[in-house]
Amino acid sequence: MGYFSNIYHGIRTLLTGMRVTGKYFLNARKGAITQQYPDNRDTLKMFERFRGEVVMPHDENNEHSCTGCQKCELACPNGSIEIIWDRVIDPETGKKKKAIDKHIYHFGMCTQCGLCVDACPSDAIKWAQNFENSVYDRTQLTRILNKPGSKVRAGVEE
Amino acid sequence: METAIKEPTTSKSNFKSEEYFINMGPQHPATHGVLRLLLTIDGEIIKKVEPDLGYIHRSIEKMCENNSYQQIVHLTDRLDYLSSHINNEAVCLCVENALELEVPERVKVIRTILGELTRIASHTLWWGVMGMDVGALTTYFYGFRDREMINDIFEETCGARLTMNYNVPGGLMQDIHPNFVKRVKEFIPHFRSKLPEYDRLLTGNIIFQKRTKGVGILSKEDAINFGASGPVARASGYSCDVRKYHPYSALDKITFTEALDTTGDSFARYKVRIAEMWESLAIIEQLIDNIPEGDFKVATNAVIKLPKGDFYQKVETARGEFGVYIISAGTKNPYRVKFRSPGLSNLSLLNHIAVGGKIGDLVATMATIDIVVPDIDR
Ligand code: SF4
Numbered sequence: 426m427g428y429f430s431n432i433y434h435g436i437r438t439l440l441t442g443m444r445v446t447g448k449y450f451l452n453a454r455k456g457a458i459t460q461q462y463p464d465n466r467d468t469l470k471m472f473e474r475f476r477g478e479v480v481m482p483h484d485e486n487n488e489h490s491c492t493g494c495q496k497c498e499l500a501c502p503n504g505s506i507e508i509i510w511d512r513v514i515d516p517e518t519g520k521k522k523k524a525i526d527k528h529i530y531h532f533g534m535c536t537q538c539g540l541c542v543d544a545c546p547s548d549a550i551k552w553a554q555n556f557e558n559s560v561y562d563r564t565q566l567t568r569i570l571n572k573p574g575s576k577v578r579a580g581v582e583e
Numbered sequence: 584m585e586t587a588i589k590e591p592t593t594s595k596s597n598f599k600s601e602e603y604f605i606n607m608g609p610q611h612p613a614t615h616g617v618l619r620l621l622l623t624i625d626g627e628i629i630k631k632v633e634p635d636l637g638y639i640h641r642s643i644e645k646m647c648e649n650n651s652y653q654q655i656v657h658l659t660d661r662l663d664y665l666s667s668h669i670n671n672e673a674v675c676l677c678v679e680n681a682l683e684l685e686v687p688e689r690v691k692v693i694r695t696i697l698g699e700l701t702r703i704a705s706h707t708l709w710w711g712v713m714g715m716d717v718g719a720l721t722t723y724f725y726g727f728r729d730r731e732m733i734n735d736i737f738e739e740t741c742g743a744r745l746t747m748n749y750n751v752p753g754g755l756m757q758d759i760h761p762n763f764v765k766r767v768k769e770f771i772p773h774f775r776s777k778l779p780e781y782d783r784l785l786t787g788n789i790i791f792q793k794r795t796k797g798v799g800i801l802s803k804e805d806a807i808n809f810g811a812s813g814p815v816a817r818a819s820g821y822s823c824d825v826r827k828y829h830p831y832s833a834l835d836k837i838t839f840t841e842a843l844d845t846t847g848d849s850f851a852r853y854k855v856r857i858a859e860m861w862e863s864l865a866i867i868e869q870l871i872d873n874i875p876e877g878d879f880k881v882a883t884n885a886v887i888k889l890p891k892g893d894f895y896q897k898v899e900t901a902r903g904e905f906g907v908y909i910i911s912a913g914t915k916n917p918y919r920v921k922f923r924s925p926g927l928s929n930l931s932l933l934n935h936i937a938v939g940g941k942i943g944d945l946v947a948t949m950a951t952i953d954i955v956v957p958d959i960d961r
């Protein structure tokens with residue numbers, strides 16, 4: 426290629442590229458795709474399956490459905506879940522029954538793999554969608570999932 | 584401009600020159616992670632490149648020995664994090680083969696679609712970063728814009744954007760989200776309209792072409808000798824697509840052409856990846872309309888024990904051939920796990936193709952090899 430045709434070719438390819446960027450520049454208002462976080466915090470909705478943090482839902486009677494079967498603890502690859510359980514006497518039958526004392530969740534170690542939620546036979550734990558998880562001290566990341574005074578919902582069996 | 588000034592060779596030069604050595608990385612944006620390159624250079628000319636690894640070693644293979652087969656899967660997310668879905672699939676296929684477990688057609692099709700989406704996501708990110716490495720910042724934003732749509736699909740169906748852990752031995756963790764098909768169908772025409780834009784913006788760009796054409800040439804023989812795989816090997820004319828030669832999941836029913844080139848330079852590697860994105864779109868299109876009905880999982884024992892023996896499964900990730908080798912002693916944990924990662928073999932040829940070039944070319948060459956350091960340094 427000759428010297429001048431080379432220059433001409435070079436400039437043409439640059440202009441072709443600039444046509445693409447120019448199109449976006451002129452249509453910037455229409456095509457804005459960046460999330461305006463944190464201004465859009467009120468309207469920002471995460472997908473329902475988004476794995477933010479493991480939580481244990483409680484109903485209005487302060488009851489959950491965790492039987493203390495420890496399947497989540499076994500499924501967890503890095504020991505993020507610790508179940509402290511005890512045998513309590515069931516007032517109806519008089520038999521001893523396994524019940525959780527504390528369901529401890531080390532959020533700081535959790536890899537959000539989802540194996541625990543998948544393993545739970547009674548759907549006692551599920552994913553919450555919050556993602557703003559920074560705290561000042563890492564001990565705050567250790568959470569006890571069952572609320573104080575809560576007990577297992579009647580009828581939930583292992 | 585073939586009349587450019589020829590660099591005087593050291594021996595004939597009138598100037599006395601001395602070789603010296605310089606570190607590139609471990610904290611260098613162009614090394615895409617914590618990779619340290621020990622460069623021996625003479626002026627601007629590279630005499631030797633020695634990669635130094637170990638900055639992100641997490642002993643994942645060793646950790647696998649203490650984990651159950653379900654738990655291993657999520658560790659492979661952390662190898663090549665841009666192909667995490669395909670890595671997961673490899674482990675699951677390996678375990679399923681060992682158990683002689685036949686997964687439902689639905690699972691196979693969904694796995695293949697997600698795998699190709701992963702490949703597109705990985706290549707769009709690579710395209711953006713590739714442009715940035717040679718000085719075109721705009722590509723970075725355009726690449727991420729399109730990747731975002733795929734990430735949304737993943738997030739909605741799998742629950743995570745990068746470390747999906749959606750495959751489990753025996754199938755999938757959950758069924759696909761009801762919006763999945765709709766979103767993928769929206770993505771295909773969108774991306775088809777954007778890919779020509781990629782070409783106009785970067786492929787044809789004169790500066791980009793001058794920096795990649797004829798740079799970092801890898802011959803077919805060397806590609807085979809160094810164990811290269813993926814787009815790096817295919818750009819040198821070595822046809823090695825695992826999807827073609829050892830089809831897994833639903834790929835045996837798919838027709839697609841393997842992207843090949845013969846020049847083996849940086850530009851060829853670039854073109855192969857662009858062509859692969861088109862092919863991945865074609866593969867998804869063939870599957871998305873007829874995802875068979877059925878279960879998303881077959882039941883496995885809660886404690887999976889593989890029979891005694893060794894098992895190997897390879898898949899084609901966005902970077903090349905990824906292999907999982909499991910030796911089982913018949914217990915619930917593997918006796919030994921070895922991952923064959925494409926990044927390590929592809930990095931090993933860097934010295935071979937970069938010597939004699941300039942430092943600036945090294946950055947462009949590394950970008951086209953497309954390394955992901957956690958994949959190399961497990
Ligand atoms: S998500 Fe995974 S790492 Fe986190 S607690 Fe559950 S099983 Fe453990």
Ligand code: SF4
Pocket residue numbers: 490491492493494495496497498508544545546547548549550
């Ligand atoms: S959360 Fe679920 S899996 Fe874990 S102990 Fe309770 S019932 Fe069992």
